[in-house]
Amino acid sequence: METFEVVQPGPLTTVQDLGRHGWQQYGVPPSGAIDDYAFRIGNVLVGNDESAASLEITLVGCQLRVLEDTVIALTGADLAPTLNGAPIPMWETFPVSRADKIAFLRLKTGCRAYLAVSGGIDVPRVMASAATCIRAGIGGFEGRALRSGDILRTVEDTPPPIRVRVPPEYRPEYGSRIELRVILGPQDDYFTGEGIRTFLRSEYTISGQADRMGCRLEGPQIQHSAEADIISDGIPLGAVQVPGNGLPIILLVDRQTTGGYTKIATVVSTEIPKLAQAKPGDKVGFRQVGDERAWIALTEEYDERILAVRRLLRGQ
């Protein structure tokens, strides 16, 4: 059914799911929601499968008109969402009706909001995924960012019967400074000891060149011991690339699948949502996690949070 009309898309609004996996060998990036925590919780709130297609709304300006009664949930960045001018509470199920107008017009905290809708956004699957990859022009809504006048369909489903909300302890707080836990490697041996110390002890600033592909940082230059180029190899999610200018670039979901700059470290995967909510001008520090048990503990903690929210909201 036709559920939303895009009145204004804002700077970047795309249809996403949890990514297109298995195609990196063909050079196709996974894409998907960058903040997978907020994304999953949104779908739990409206009673969907956790990977159901939702909207990823970047910064302010997006406005939608509701064409059909349904239930939504807004998670992630607080973009001061309103329904016909009145505030919409975030992190809870929220019914909307035909002719309502949803707007995201002021940035309070974070960078990317998620709009989950009962049944999920209905778009054709490309390579088994609804995720938009703009660079490849595939997936989501016609392989591109949403534009004014686009009509979004949703899958018909029975909306959750009661309104539920996520308790405050499961709603992340988005500040203007984040600390990211990192694992050194694969090419930490291409840097001097001084270079590694600079990386781990400095504060970096997110530059204006930050998007779904990667996030360029500004700050102290990281010293290589010899060259900054390597024989191109694969690039994991969260890889911290340091090209010849010594300034780190953190690679995200729309990243190139392979590349030839040295990678000093990799951000722990469950830390990516923090980076997803950081915006240009925000500060970033890095902290090394050396022990495999510590990485696994972070994944377990992430899983427990999602599971706790599922239990609280859906009794599952």
Place this chain on the structure above:
Amino acid sequence: MIYEEPRFLVGGDRAIFVEFGDAIDPEINRRVRRLMLSLQRERVPGVVEAVPTYRSLLVYFEPRQIGTSKLRETLHLLAQRTGEHGLPQPRLIEVPTIYGGEYGPDLEFVAQHSSLSVPQVIQTHTGAPYLVYMIGFLPGFPYLGGMSPKIATPRLESPRAKVPAGSVGIAGSQTGIYPVESPGGWRLIGRTPLKLFDPGREPPGLFQAGDYLSFVGITPEEYDSTKDAVQQGTYVVKETLVA
């Protein structure tokens, strides 16, 4: 040089690199592709996907299903047994390319850096067939081996924000073609009108790892007519099987 034992490099908490050597070398690359093939055949639980590159295989895994020590052990075992799997027969594909001008803004720089004339750079670049070592970086992008070291040129220190689709470039001792518009740090020397990636095509990429391709210089008129034919879907890619 091929390592005596493959090296494992840490790629965060969900990925590991298996590196077979320290050079761009057909034999090292065959080992990478053979390990990829055996991973696809064995379907190791917890392995999500893998990306074969010049000299290493990046293996993505699910830490909830497999620990790194078990994974390393499995990969090590598979790497030792890969000799038994053959690789598919390669093709030679022609890539019509226009060199220089607006299509190759760094051609002059490459010529200066190599102490060659522009025609000599073009002659060198079109001279030999290139092995497609891997697909990556962008959808359908072939990483090619076999470029003459005479025209090797370092990457840009800071990548360009936008490189047009079809651009042919050089990065260090490598040459390649941008399949879609994207940011990138390669020195651009020319452009091909061929479509390297098409999600509606099966497979979506024009090239596969293990293929060979050769660049063929074309005029602006040939560029325009080929581009039209590609867009209308009437262009037939010139390819032959390599014995």
